[in-house]
Amino acid sequence: MPAELFDSAACALAVTGEDGTILKANARFGDWLGFSIAELCTRRFQDLLTMGGRIFHQTHLAPMLRMHGSVTEVKLDILHRDGHKVTVLLNGNKRQQADEVVYDLALFGTTDRDKYERELLNARNLAEALLQEKTSTELALQNAQAELKQAYAISQRRAVFAEQMMAIVSHDLKNPLTAIRMASDFLSRNERTAKERQLLGHIGQSSERAQRMIADLLDFTQARVGQGIVIKAAPLDLHNVIHRAVDELRVAFPKATLVHCTEGAGETCLDADRVQQIIGNLVANSVAYGDLKQPITITSRLDNGAGAVSVHNHGAPIPQALLAGLFEPMTRGTDQGSDVRSVGLGLYIVRELAKVHGGDVTVNSCATAGTTFTVTFQNT
Amino acid sequence: MDLRHRNNVNVMGNGTSTLVFSHGFGCNQAMWNDLAPPFLEHFRVVLYDLVGAGLSDLSAFDKTKYGTLDGYAHDLNEIIAAYAQGPVILVGHSVSAMIGPSPRYIDTDGYVGGFKRSDIDELLDTLDSNYLGWSSAMAPVIMGAPGQPALSDTLADSFCRTEPDIAKHFARVTFTSDNRQDVIGLTTPVLILQSSDDLIAPVAVGKYLHSVMPNSTYCLVDNVGHCPHMSAPQACAAAMQGFLAPWTATRAG
Numbered sequence: 001m002p003a004e005l006f007d008s009a010a011c012a013l014a015v016t017g018e019d020g021t022i023l024k025a026n027a028r029f030g031d032w033l034g035f036s037i038a039e040l041c042t043r044r045f046q047d048l049l050t051m052g053g054r055i056f057h058q059t060h061l062a063p064m065l066r067m068h069g070s071v072t073e074v075k076l077d078i079l080h081r082d083g084h085k086v087t088v089l090l091n092g093n094k095r096q097q098a099d100e101v102v103y104d105l106a107l108f109g110t111t112d113r114d115k116y117e118r119e120l121l122n123a124r125n126l127a128e129a130l131l132q133e134k135t136s137t138e139l140a141l142q143n144a145q146a147e148l149k150q151a152y153a154i155s156q157r158r159a160v161f162a163e164q165m166m167a168i169v170s171h172d173l174k175n176p177l178t179a180i181r182m183a184s185d186f187l188s189r190n191e192r193t194a195k196e197r198q199l200l201g202h203i204g205q206s207s208e209r210a211q212r213m214i215a216d217l218l219d220f221t222q223a224r225v226g227q228g229i230v231i232k233a234a235p236l237d238l239h240n241v242i243h244r245a246v247d248e249l250r251v252a253f254p255k256a257t258l259v260h261c262t263e264g265a266g267e268t269c270l271d272a273d274r275v276q277q278i279i280g281n282l283v284a285n286s287v288a289y290g291d292l293k294q295p296i297t298i299t300s301r302l303d304n305g306a307g308a309v310s311v312h313n314h315g316a317p318i319p320q321a322l323l324a325g326l327f328e329p330m331t332r333g334t335d336q337g338s339d340v341r342s343v344g345l346g347l348y349i350v351r352e353l354a355k356v357h358g359g360d361v362t363v364n365s366c367a368t369a370g371t372t373f374t375v376t377f378q379n380t
Numbered sequence: 381m382d383l384r385h386r387n388n389v390n391v392m393g394n395g396t397s398t399l400v401f402s403h404g405f406g407c408n409q410a411m412w413n414d415l416a417p418p419f420l421e422h423f424r425v426v427l428y429d430l431v432g433a434g435l436s437d438l439s440a441f442d443k444t445k446y447g448t449l450d451g452y453a454h455d456l457n458e459i460i461a462a463y464a465q466g467p468v469i470l471v472g473h474s475v476s477a478m479i480g481p482s483p484r485y486i487d488t489d490g491y492v493g494g495f496k497r498s499d500i501d502e503l504l505d506t507l508d509s510n511y512l513g514w515s516s517a518m519a520p521v522i523m524g525a526p527g528q529p530a531l532s533d534t535l536a537d538s539f540c541r542t543e544p545d546i547a548k549h550f551a552r553v554t555f556t557s558d559n560r561q562d563v564i565g566l567t568t569p570v571l572i573l574q575s576s577d578d579l580i581a582p583v584a585v586g587k588y589l590h591s592v593m594p595n596s597t598y599c600l601v602d603n604v605g606h607c608p609h610m611s612a613p614q615a616c617a618a619a620m621q622g623f624l625a626p627w628t629a630t631r632a633g
Contacts, residue, residue: 018611019604046579051495052502056510058580058606059406059474066610067410075509114509121508
């Protein structure tokens with residue numbers, strides 16, 4: 001009975017000697033591998049395995065069986081007589097007999113489960129590869145962000161440095177320029193030849209232009225680097241201030257026709273010098289970019305203590321693309337003005353001046369109506 | 381870096397010369413349990429686990445450092461510097477003989493290592509399919525072994541159990557290594573102890589080593605399998621004692 005049980009067991013069974021030689025095997029073992037029992041008993045168990053399985057047997061299985069006396073659930077590929085692989089799960093147990101050690105082996109076919117496990121394994125490998133990819137992408141992104149941050153910090157330091165530099169330089173240029181103006185004024189008081197008068201006129205005009213540029217630069221750096229532009233506001237008649245300013249501008253721009261209109265009446269609280277500076281900037285722009293055959297109209301408005309001044313000129317409109325950034329520093333309406341008057345700070349300063357007066361500046365520009373800049377002031 | 385922790389270093393025995401035992405692929409220092417004891421009386425004995433194996437510090441495993449056997453050789457040198465005294469004799473099994481049995485496993489022109497590249501790929505596949513079940517959640521159930529001397533200490537429990545990733549990595553590094561240039565012409569006295577029937581290190585490989593190392597002694601131990609130090613410890617110890625005699629004698633001083 002036990003012999004029958006051994007042969008017809010639902011798994012392959014074998015007993016091997018210490019060196020792996022098969023001493024006994026059941027019929028099922030032979031059936032699975034296509035060998036007769038007699039053929040199996042001339043072989044060693046490890047010789048039935050694939051080469052990879054043999055290495056595994058030598059490096060893992062045999063030492064573990066020797067040391068622990070047992071192994072369970074080890075998956076191995078056994079070669080069938082005709083060469084195809086039979087995947088099995090192996091349980092093994094060491095047994096001490098009177099004068100020798102033997103190993104009892106039980107093998108279970110596991111082909112279908114093996115397929116399933118391989119699918120799981122492939123899925124896990126795929127998941128790990130994807131994770132790896134994601135991780136490295138994130139790392140690359142992090143590195144890029146860090147580099148960007150660093151580059152931003154560097155450029156910001158450079159920008160601050162450049163602005164501070166500009167503040168220092170424009171401040172330091174003021175003194176030699178004042179000396180030049182004083183000296184040329186002094187020289188003009190005496191008798192001069194026509195040529196000398198002409199040269200002194202050039203010196204005077206050029207140094208005046210340079211002084212305006214430096215004043216713009218100082219305002220700009222004060223707005224950007226310092227605590228902002230400081231104004232001294234006092235109650236005044238806006239119409240009166242604009243009237244005087246327009247008079248002076250007529251002298252400065254003899255080729256242009258300047259018309260002053262007033263609306264409303266009353267007093268408002270403003271810095272007269274700064275209001276004059278605003279009008280000067282806007283009118284200079286109109287002269288530079290507008291159609292001088294038609295008049296430039298300056299309108300001052302008063303309404304319940306709030307004031308506004310607008311400057312209108314005819315001529316080609318400001319291109320749409322430039323309108324959005326028109327009040328940013330270093331912006332020019334067109335490229336024509338390299339000799340016009342400044343480095344492109346004028347409108348930026350106008351806006352800053354309007355803001356410190358609690359107001360703002362807007363622009364309307366089209367081919368039919370021409371261009372109008374309007375500065376509003378709140379009563380400060 | 382705490383070497384003792386990283387490599388699970390154990391120092392025992394008494395002597396003026398040091399034997400450093402380095403285990404092979406697949407196991408840990410417990411494989412020396414039958415071979416090391418006879419030498420404790422005359423030698424200082426250092427046992428350790430390769431990083432990634434046994435009770436070594438798994439967090440110290442670095443795929444780049446251990447991408448070639450040099451990484452393991454570097455560790456061995458550190459251990460020797462820290463724990464060895466006097467003349468040092470390395471007892472290396474299998475791949476450990478090259479960290480410090482085969483100079484090359486894969487056959488190439490004019491050299492027989494015993495394996496083809498496809499054999500190694502099969503091994504990696506077997507490791508893969510077995511470690512699916514052996515991952516940390518399902519450590520192998522090791523049944524009690526009645527009649528077996530007590531091996532229930534933690535070291536024995538960790539025997540042959542390596543993190544799946546590390547085992548595969550180590551298998552690839554080991555079986556694709558080629559250290560022939562390191563051994564050709566080596567004049568250090570060497571005992572080549574070889575199993576008469578070993579799939580992993582065929583007799584041709586031992587003969588090759590003997591032929592290229594002028595001061596080598598060749599000894600074939602009648603044994604089946606890759607671990608003669610476990611299956612035939614007495615024969616191994618006898619062969620080693622003969623070879624070690626010059627260093628054993630210096631002990632009395």
